[in-house]
Amino acid sequence: MFFHFRDRYPQLNVFWEKYQPFLRRMELPAKKVLLEEGKRSQQYIMIEEGCVRAFFNSNGEEKTVQFFFEKQGLSSIDSFLNNVPSPFAIETIEPSVVSLLHKKYVIQLMDEMGQDPQSMKMLLQMAARRQQHYINELMSFVRDTPEQRYSNLLKDRPHIIQRVPQHYIASYLGVSAVHLSRIKAKLAKGNPHF
Amino acid sequence: MFFHFRDRYPQLNVFWEKYQPFLRRMELPAKKVLLEEGKRSQQYIMIEEGCVRAFFNSNGEEKTVQFFFEKQGLSSIDSFLNNVPSPFAIETIEPSVVSLLHKKYVIQLMDEMGQDPQSMKMLLQMAARRQQHYINELMSFVRDTPEQRYSNLLKDRPHIIQRVPQHYIASYLGVSAVHLSRIKAKLAKGNPHF
DNA sequence: GCCGGGCGATAACATATGTTATCAAACTGC
DNA sequence: GCAGTTTGATAACATATGTTATCGCCCGGC
Numbered sequence: 198m199f200f201h202f203r204d205r206y207p208q209l210n211v212f213w214e215k216y217q218p219f220l221r222r223m224e225l226p227a228k229k230v231l232l233e234e235g236k237r238s239q240q241y242i243m244i245e246e247g248c249v250r251a252f253f254n255s256n257g258e259e260k261t262v263q264f265f266f267e268k269q270g271l272s273s274i275d276s277f278l279n280n281v282p283s284p285f286a287i288e289t290i291e292p293s294v295v296s297l298l299h300k301k302y303v304i305q306l307m308d309e310m311g312q313d314p315q316s317m318k319m320l321l322q323m324a325a326r327r328q329q330h331y332i333n334e335l336m337s338f339v340r341d342t343p344e345q346r347y348s349n350l351l352k353d354r355p356h357i358i359q360r361v362p363q364h365y366i367a368s369y370l371g372v373s374a375v376h377l378s379r380i381k382a383k384l385a386k387g388n389p390h391f
Numbered sequence: 392m393f394f395h396f397r398d399r400y401p402q403l404n405v406f407w408e409k410y411q412p413f414l415r416r417m418e419l420p421a422k423k424v425l426l427e428e429g430k431r432s433q434q435y436i437m438i439e440e441g442c443v444r445a446f447f448n449s450n451g452e453e454k455t456v457q458f459f460f461e462k463q464g465l466s467s468i469d470s471f472l473n474n475v476p477s478p479f480a481i482e483t484i485e486p487s488v489v490s491l492l493h494k495k496y497v498i499q500l501m502d503e504m505g506q507d508p509q510s511m512k513m514l515l516q517m518a519a520r521r522q523q524h525y526i527n528e529l530m531s532f533v534r535d536t537p538e539q540r541y542s543n544l545l546k547d548r549p550h551i552i553q554r555v556p557q558h559y560i561a562s563y564l565g566v567s568a569v570h571l572s573r574i575k576a577k578l579a580k581g582n583p584h585f
Numbered sequence: 586g587c588c589g590g591g592c593g594a595t596a597a598c599a600t601a602t603g604t605t606a607t608c609a610a611a612c613t614g615c
Numbered sequence: 616g617c618a619g620t621t622t623g624a625t626a627a628c629a630t631a632t633g634t635t636a637t638c639g640c641c642c643g644g645c
Contacts, residue, residue: 253530253534255534260534262529274522275519275523278519279516279520307515308508312508314506317505317511320515324515324519325469325473325518326473327522328521328525332456332478335528336447336454336456338529339456339562371533
């Protein structure tokens with residue numbers, strides 16, 4: 198689903214730089230929808246400042262799938278390559294600045310990479326890593342209790358807990374907001390000074 | 392994690408056929424381990440007959456991640472490309488016949504594909520689809536109750552329920568074997584003739 | 586300064602799920 | 616065919632989690 202062209206694979210920046218002129222920079226308020234659930238994704242989204250989330254609707258309730266922050270890029274690669282509707286929506290959490298790159302340039306960019314087997318391999322590696330990310334999330338759901346998942350989040354990605362409203366985190370962890378509150382209370386009892 | 396070279400992408404069979412001579416065919420009893428958790432994957436596994444599962448150990452309990460049947464191929468693509476230990480084990484469920492292709496041939500095969508941008512694109516599409524598969528699994532965990540997940544399984548992949556012992560299915564659904572029994576009893580009450 | 590909304594904590598109760606134990610049926614190796 | 620193992624059902628009890636409602640706090644608009 199999501200590809201990160203920058204950061205992890207600086208060797209690919211040479212491709213990315215070339216498309217800088219086609220970026221559309223936008224300043225957005227909080228809770229601004231960037232992609233609606235069920236629509237076909239048309240833009241690669243690069244976050245310059247702020248943060249966004251991917252979520253979907255489940256009988257009236259919003260379930261958050263993932264959070265993204267500055268310097269991260271995202272797009273529904275499946276929607277791009279296979280032209281299928283996006284199974285989730287994307288919206289800003291904080292007021293944010295993003296740069297959009299239209300789908301056609303992304304495909305063009307990937308075609309250029311296709312000329313170079315080395316870059317293409319890197320794309321595949323990225324794909325394998327992304328796949329592994331979701332497998333890890335899945336394994337965490339099967340293996341860990343919500344309390345453990347919260348502890349892991351606190352340990353590995355505390356910035357999420359600091360910046361994101363708690364009910365989004367609750368739905369990301371797969372529990373109700375009330376129960377997340379209980380979890381925090383329980384953990385606080387164990388570690389009084391936090 | 393898992394790549395299917397055959398079936399879904401018959402255009403790629405031309406590559407696959409070429410490596411037929413290097414396949415090692417094996418007949419295996421049930422519960423035979425093909426890959427241990429934590430080891431680096433060395434073989435692409437093609438299932439000719441029978442079925443296998445991928446699982447991992449979570450404080451003494453085995454949690455099943457996925458099931459595979461005849462004509463499906465699997466391997467830890469992440470373990471291949473990035474040479475990292477496999478986060479789960481693979482073992483047969485039924486007595487099975489499998490063909491193994493050593494990692495070095497798989498990499499060779501992928502290099503050959505790399506010469507052909509069209510095939511490479513197909514590999515990326517496969518990757519995108521596989522990624523989507525795990526995202527769907529993840530979304531199902533967040534969205535659905537165990538009862539709904541069981542119903543979905545019954546509707547979409549009944550062969551799994553027919554062939555696989557129930558406690559494996561329970562761990563795949565993320566519930567205890569006892570509770571899966573309750574779920575079945577409850578559903579049977581609603582549909583007496585099943 | 587006031588007001589309303591969003592956010593988070595907590596309580597009380599209902600439901601879902603885990604755990605342990607027991608039993609019966611089906612299958613396995615010999 | 617027999618003994619042991621695997622599988623699946625069920626009961627009883629403990630725990631985890633959801634739901635609804637209420638309260639207080641903070642913050643932004645005016």
